[in-house]
Amino acid sequence: MFTPTEENYLKAIYKLSGNEKEFVSTSKLAETLDTSAASATDMIQRLSKKGLVHYHKYQGVNTSPSGEKAALQVIRRHRLWEVFLVQKLKFNWNEVHAIAEELEHIKSPQLIAQLDKFLAHPKYDPHGDPIPDAEGKMAPRPTTTLNMLATGDLGKVISTKDSSSDFLLFLDKLNISLGAEIELLDYFAYDGTYSVRINHGPAITLSGKVAGNIFIEKL
Amino acid sequence: MFTPTEENYLKAIYKLSGNEKEFVSTSKLAETLDTSAASATDMIQRLSKKGLVHYHKYQGVNTSPSGEKAALQVIRRHRLWEVFLVQKLKFNWNEVHAIAEELEHIKSPQLIAQLDKFLAHPKYDPHGDPIPDAEGKMAPRPTTTLNMLATGDLGKVISTKDSSSDFLLFLDKLNISLGAEIELLDYFAYDGTYSVRINHGPAITLSGKVAGNIFIEKL
DNA sequence: AATATTATTTAGATTAACCTAAAAATAAAC
DNA sequence: GTTTATTTTTAGGTTAATCTAAATAATATT
Ligand SMILES: [Mn+2]
Ligand SMILES: [Mn+2]
Ligand SMILES: [Mn+2]
Ligand SMILES: [Mn+2]
Numbered sequence: 001m002f003t004p005t006e007e008n009y010l011k012a013i014y015k016l017s018g019n020e021k022e023f024v025s026t027s028k029l030a031e032t033l034d035t036s037a038a039s040a041t042d043m044i045q046r047l048s049k050k051g052l053v054h055y056h057k058y059q060g061v062n063t064s065p066s067g068e069k070a071a072l073q074v075i076r077r078h079r080l081w082e083v084f085l086v087q088k089l090k091f092n093w094n095e096v097h098a099i100a101e102e103l104e105h106i107k108s109p110q111l112i113a114q115l116d117k118f119l120a121h122p123k124y125d126p127h128g129d130p131i132p133d134a135e136g137k138m139a140p141r142p143t144t145t146l147n148m149l150a151t152g153d154l155g156k157v158i159s160t161k162d163s164s165s166d167f168l169l170f171l172d173k174l175n176i177s178l179g180a181e182i183e184l185l186d187y188f189a190y191d192g193t194y195s196v197r198i199n200h201g202p203a204i205t206l207s208g209k210v211a212g213n214i215f216i217e218k219l
Numbered sequence: 220m221f222t223p224t225e226e227n228y229l230k231a232i233y234k235l236s237g238n239e240k241e242f243v244s245t246s247k248l249a250e251t252l253d254t255s256a257a258s259a260t261d262m263i264q265r266l267s268k269k270g271l272v273h274y275h276k277y278q279g280v281n282t283s284p285s286g287e288k289a290a291l292q293v294i295r296r297h298r299l300w301e302v303f304l305v306q307k308l309k310f311n312w313n314e315v316h317a318i319a320e321e322l323e324h325i326k327s328p329q330l331i332a333q334l335d336k337f338l339a340h341p342k343y344d345p346h347g348d349p350i351p352d353a354e355g356k357m358a359p360r361p362t363t364t365l366n367m368l369a370t371g372d373l374g375k376v377i378s379t380k381d382s383s384s385d386f387l388l389f390l391d392k393l394n395i396s397l398g399a400e401i402e403l404l405d406y407f408a409y410d411g412t413y414s415v416r417i418n419h420g421p422a423i424t425l426s427g428k429v430a431g432n433i434f435i436e437k438l
Numbered sequence: 439a440a441t442a443t444t445a446t447t448t449a450g451a452t453t454a455a456c457c458t459a460a461a462a463a464t465a466a467a468c
Numbered sequence: 469g470t471t472t473a474t475t476t477t478t479a480g481g482t483t484a485a486t487c488t489a490a491a492t493a494a495t496a497t498t
Contacts, residue, residue: 005485026446039486041447046484058446058493088307089333099327106321114308224455245476258456260477265454277463277476 004105006052007074008033009043013053014063014071019141023060072136078104079125079132080115086126087119093126094168127168128159128178128215144218147194147211149184155216156181162213170210174198182216223324225271226293227252228262232272233282233290238360242279291355297323298344298351299334305345306338312345313387346387347378347397347434363437366413366430368403374435375400381432389429393417401435 002010012032016024030040048055052067063071081103085096113134116122123139124130130139142158149155157180160168171177175198185203186195192208221229231251235243249259267274271286282290300322304315332353335341342358343349349358361377368374376399379387390396394417404422405414411427 036487037446089337091333099330102325108318111318114310118308255457256476
């Protein structure tokens with residue numbers, strides 16, 4: 001149906017477009033996919049001709065219904081493989097993205113159906129991101145990040161906004177994993193840092209950048 | 220390192236070349252890979268320039284040491300994935316080849332190392348073919364097929380020579396799986412058929428073609 | 439409002455992987 | 469040992485995906 005490159009573009013456009021289905025700029029897309037703006041324009045026009053995206057010259061792109069459907073299938077495959085890699089092959093959560101980036105392009109529907117069954121129909125991937133079902137439906141992504149809590153609030157880590165290897169390794173060092181409870185003790189407006197306690201441990205300091213990349217469910 | 224297409228060619232050349240490292244003709248290779256002779260020539264010349272094959276114009280190709288090494292890695296990945304698909308995802312042995320044909324091109328060494336561990340370091344794939352180890356060493360392929368037995372001999376099925384989906388499904392119908400014991404009762408020179416008993420069941424008739432595609436260990 | 443800067447698109451080229459049709463080499467038949 | 473048939477290679481072309489450099493449109497600055 002689609003080439004791996006087309007799938008990567010559709011997925012990137014879908015993700016960058018967000019819940020509001022905003023138009024995505026060529027440069028943002030090119031940067032995300034680590035390619036030139038000229039290449040991005042080229043592929044956007046190709047996808048547009050196939051009816052997979054809405055494109056307005058110089059304005060941006062977003063996915064059409066058929067493009068969104070395709071993107072969700074790729075995301076489903078990607079996240080199922082991530083679960084497999086972590087739960088079955090014992091990879092750390094920071095190691096799985098690059099491998100899943102390749103596995104996601106194997107399109108056998110039976111393969112994905114059997115994998116889903118083998119993994120007992122997981123609803124979330126190792127980074128807390130929801131896994132679309134076979135029809136493309138999935139739980140909504142959370143909206144509250146740690147830095148949005150008020151002083152004294154207690155929250156539970158439910159997913160990571162940034163899922164770069166570096167950030168995940170850093171979270172490992174801080175002993176922050178999915179399900180960890182974090183209590184926001186204090187906020188220092190001076191440098192934008194937060195004082196928190198992780199799993200009721202001692203008080204530590206987190207930067208605003210880190211706090212903004214941890215999705216929290218308020219308890 | 221290599222593109223999926225290069226890997227497919229190297230694997231096909233290696234396999235067609237056999238134990239005797241015979242030279243493989245362009246037409247045989249093209250037929251195996253379901254492509255045109257012109258395309259095969261094109262790729263052969265490309266692989267030759269990279270030192271992966273020995274090529275003599277109009278005579279044929281076989282793998283060089285570096286090409287053989289690469290081919291064995293692809294075969295290792297292919298067969299490990301086949302084991303995964305059958306043992307873990309519960310595919311039938313006739314369904315796994317096409318999927319493994321894609322999975323084999325994912326080159327993460329850690330992925331294969333972890334998969335191998337997860338599968339408890341299997342030595343044979345679901346068709347009885349030996350799995351090369353990380354260094355490329357593997358058990359020799361068997362040489363005795365069912366039609367080579369003498370009347371009255373008892374043998375055990377250890378692998379299939381043909382691993383096409385059709386043939387494997389046919390074996391399922393006959394209740395012939397790896398490990399099955401087959402007793403050769405009689406041979407009819409008139410039409411080249413064999414009378415056999417499978418797992419000490421009733422006498423049935425097999426064609427010479429079928430008998431020639433079942434590798435046997437004489438008991 | 440005119441100018442400068444930045445973003446985006448187009449133009450033109452390259453590479454891998456394919457194809458068909460024609461040419462050349464090898465093998466088979468007479 | 470010619471002639472014929474088959475196999476293989478070459479020639480020339482296509483498509484997907486990329487690039488750099490140039491042109492154009494949109495945005496920002498004075
Ligand atoms: Mn990908
Ligand atoms: Mn993920
Ligand atoms: Mn393959
Ligand atoms: Mn096999």
